[in-house]
Amino acid sequence: MAKYRKKTVEIEALKWGGVSQDSLDNLREFIGDEAYKERCLIYPTSDERLKIKTPSSEVVAQAGDYIVRGIEDEYYLCRTDIFEKTYERVCD
Template identity: 45%
Template sequence: MSKWRKKSVVIEAFKWTGDQNQSEDPVWINEAYRRGDVRYDGVGTNDMEMFISTLEGVMTARPGDYIIQGIEGEIYPCKASIFEKTYESAGEIMSFGAAVEALKAGKRVARAGWNGRVMWLTLVPACRYNPSDVNSLGLEKLPWIGMKTADNKFVPWLASQTDVLAEDWQVIE
């Protein structure tokens, strides 16, 4: 039998508490409720359930389950024990512009699809390098963006158009 590994994708999810006033409900779950794709039963009781219409039929969520919005906008529940073994936080996802601001603030950033915490970018201040030819030419030293690569090298980095337009940037701690 062949084995399979999940591709590295970023999903949105929240842990459903069953509380009607749950403040962290994302917009997409409220929109699904308005469309009729999500309904509740037992509101205000200890037996409250959420019913989610999916391509595979109606799935039931109970308080403590995670509710996931997948890569194509599909919504489905996942038991907390499975979710916590399958997913890890991707951090706050941001645009390239926000990633540049994070770099300027001294943070490391990476794209969600890069090799986990192995590859990242950082802003290298002008004072960190001192090539003799730059000094001998009397040129002003400026900061630059450096990349820590998967094979443990540190190189200057240049953004591709895909990187600039991506919305999957995150701060790496």
């Protein structure tokens, strides 16, 4: 059986801080105004969720999850524990 290694690729990500004006402003800056309007719906609930529309589904981010911009400008979620095992910071 053949073995494979994930190719090295740099991604951009934002850690979702929950529903606050700072978090919403950071999100809008991260994904851009047009994508923000088209893809994100904010749930102003006590559990601070964020719904993101993707080409194949809708995903829900909890506070602490990472929002990742993929290599084809797609957005997806990554839970903190998986993100920290998979990625390391390369610059600010």
